[in-house]
Amino acid sequence: MPENKLEVDSILHNYGYRQLLTNIYLSCKTGEIVGLLGRNGCGKTTLLKIIFGTLPTLNKHIRINGNVYSEPYKSEGLLAYLPQHDFLPANIKLHKIIDLYHKEQDIRETIKQDERIQHHLTKYAGELSKGELRYFELMLLLEKDVKFLLLDEPFSGIAPLYVEYIEELLQAHLGTKGFLITDHDYQSVLRVSDRIILLADGYARPIHGMEELYQWGYIPANALK
Ligand SMILES: Nc1ncnc2c1ncn2[C@@H]1O[C@H](COP(=O)(O)OP(=O)(O)OP(=O)(O)O)[C@@H](O)[C@H]1O
Numbered sequence: 001m002p003e004n005k006l007e008v009d010s011i012l013h014n015y016g017y018r019q020l021l022t023n024i025y026l027s028c029k030t031g032e033i034v035g036l037l038g039r040n041g042c043g044k045t046t047l048l049k050i051i052f053g054t055l056p057t058l059n060k061h062i063r064i065n066g067n068v069y070s071e072p073y074k075s076e077g078l079l080a081y082l083p084q085h086d087f088l089p090a091n092i093k094l095h096k097i098i099d100l101y102h103k104e105q106d107i108r109e110t111i112k113q114d115e116r117i118q119h120h121l122t123k124y125a126g127e128l129s130k131g132e133l134r135y136f137e138l139m140l141l142l143e144k145d146v147k148f149l150l151l152d153e154p155f156s157g158i159a160p161l162y163v164e165y166i167e168e169l170l171q172a173h174l175g176t177k178g179f180l181i182t183d184h185d186y187q188s189v190l191r192v193s194d195r196i197i198l199l200a201d202g203y204a205r206p207i208h209g210m211e212e213l214y215q216w217g218y219i220p221a222n223a224l225k
Pocket residue numbers: 015020038039040041042043044045046047
């Protein structure tokens with residue numbers, strides 16, 4: 001198994017006078033799912049965009065296998081990013097999107113033959129349900145030859161069955177990739193993740209159990225029962 005390591009440190013980000021992210025450090029390696037939790041507006045999406053390289057910031061160090069990248073998304077084979085909101089054109093059919101997204105024939109066939117995608121190939125992306133669309137978007141990204149995936153809310157608004165399908169997809173790719181996941185469905189994040197980081201007051205804090213999530217004010221007391 002290739003062992004790759006993503007390290008992010010010294011991230012500093014302000015919006016106007018508001019300091020949103022303060023000296024953030026986190027890491028992820030191949031075979032690992034790191035869950036990033038935090039209240040609405042604490043900066044999870046901002047952090048993922050900074051790591052991907054599409055959002056300029058005051059200071060950052062993004063290292064992959066020890067090499068520093070200022071805009072990792074511009075280098076092939078490093079990172080892929082699932083944005084919070086749908087990103088596929090609604091008026092293009094799935095089989096066409098697959099061909100546009102992947103040039104290798106074997107990868108195109110792998111996606112087209114997936115049991116949850118094959119029945120929808122002649123539909124437009126805009127005709128899929130939210131869960132079907134999220135599954136399809138993830139499948140497109142997972143088949144990319146990258147070392148790490150940054151997933152912004154892969155589970156939100158998704159019914160339990162599709163959450164399980166998505167979990168299976170992630171597990172199937174752990175041999176070659178590492179994942180940084182954020183989602184408000186914290187129970188799914190806790191279930192799939194090897195480690196949890198809580199973003200609170202601008203800092204990234206390692207979390208070792210539900211009790212700590214409560215102490216930091218992320219979950220209510222009744223969630224501990
Ligand atoms: N371009 C921008 N200009 C000014 N403020 C912004 C900008 N983008 C985001 N913000 C603010 O920064 C804060 C963090 O936003 P971000 O989307 O990163 O949070 P989040 O943790 O992902 O939230 P959620 O869980 O609700 O999706 C929010 O208060 C948001 O309003």
